[in-house]
Amino acid sequence: MQVDLNKLKTFYTLAQAESYTGCAQRLCLTQSAVSHAIKKLEADLGYDLVDRAGRKFRLTREGEFLFQQCAGIFDRIDDTLDALAAGKGHRISLTLGAPAEFGSSVLIKGMAPFLNKHPHVHVDFFLDPYLLAPLLSDDLDIIVDCIPHVHETLVCLPLMREEYGVIASPSYVADHRIQTIADLSRCRLLSFDKDLLWWKNFINALAGQADFGCDGVIRISSVRGIINAALASMGVGFVPRYTVLKELENGQLMELFPDTEVLNDQINIYLKKRNFEKPPFPDLIRHIQSLQLH
Structure with missing residues (x-):
């Protein structure tokens, strides 16, 4: 049996992408071209490769088997081409x-x-x-x-x-008289989200202390944004320690509650x-x- 390798490569890419749209984008083809290639390959082989009964993309048993075999073949081709490229300095x-x-x-x-x-x-x-x-x-x-x-x-x-740390500017700490975790109840917290999931490593380390709270949450969608907001005395942030080592060293920021064993990622x-x-x-x-x- 002879099979068109281009159609086989299209099927392999489709199985990797798990969508006709993703496959078309990766191969710079239209979705209709991808669909036509798959249907032609199925006709040549004599069995379905894609299970079209459900809404979610799924391969048939034969499609799964062919995909696994294709993976070995195309991976070896890629390895060979990479080795040739490395050998020639490409x-x-x-x-x-x-x-x-x-x-x-x-x-x-x-x-x-x-x-x-x-x-x-x-x-x-x-x-x-x-x-x-x-x-x-x-x-x-x-x-x-x-x-x-x-x-x-x-x-x-x-x-x-x-490692994570709780940070604030010296002026914010002084203005809000922050000495204990309970003092955060009169502070704004800087977080990726309003629900404080970003703060979970700190909150979980408190073992359910009832005195944890805040005076509001400012949502900021980047670590650097949280750091800059803390530098501007907008509130108290929670960030990876490596991101503020210089600011802590030169005194622009303070680390609060350093004795709290904050959970790490x-x-x-x-x-x-x-x-x-x-x-x-x-x-x-x-x-x-x-x-x-x-």
Whole structure:
């Protein structure tokens, strides 16, 4: 049996993207072209590959089997092409994803030595809070994230613990007479959300203390925005400590309640298993692991 490899590649991409729209965007085709290619492939093979009975995208049993086999084939082709490119010094392009503050404060600042050592490697950066979906769809090659992800196609490598701190300007602390956690009841809190889910690591560390409260919440959708608001004496913030080390050192900000054992997050590196040992990922991983929080 002869099968059109272009149609097979279209099916493989569709199964990865789990949507006709995503497949069309990745292959620069129309949705109708993708649909036509899949139907033609199904006709050539003699069985359905996509289960069209439900509203959610789903492969048939035969489609799942073909997808797994295609993964091995196309991954080996990609590995071969990457090896040839590396051997000839051809440029390899990667996209590294991370949350905005960690990406800009740590990864981007620390990436120059790696790029200088590996001039054939080109790295783009995608700074966003939502990283899993683009990693699974291969729009990202590797991510660093404090959100735990579990997926059968991924490798998870522990990177570091992310410590948090409660911060405010000295003038705000003095004006609002902040000495104990109960004093926050007359303060504005700076948070990603009105429900204070952003503050959960601090709140959970209080073990249900009844005297925790606030005088209002200012919603700010970035860590740097929270820091700047704290510097401007707009309220009390809660941020990763590495993001305010300089401000704490030079006295622009104060860390409140340092004896409270605030819960920390685990920052991990995630990438596809098939890329784990493929150049230049091992070197990139080692470089990321060598970075320090300053």
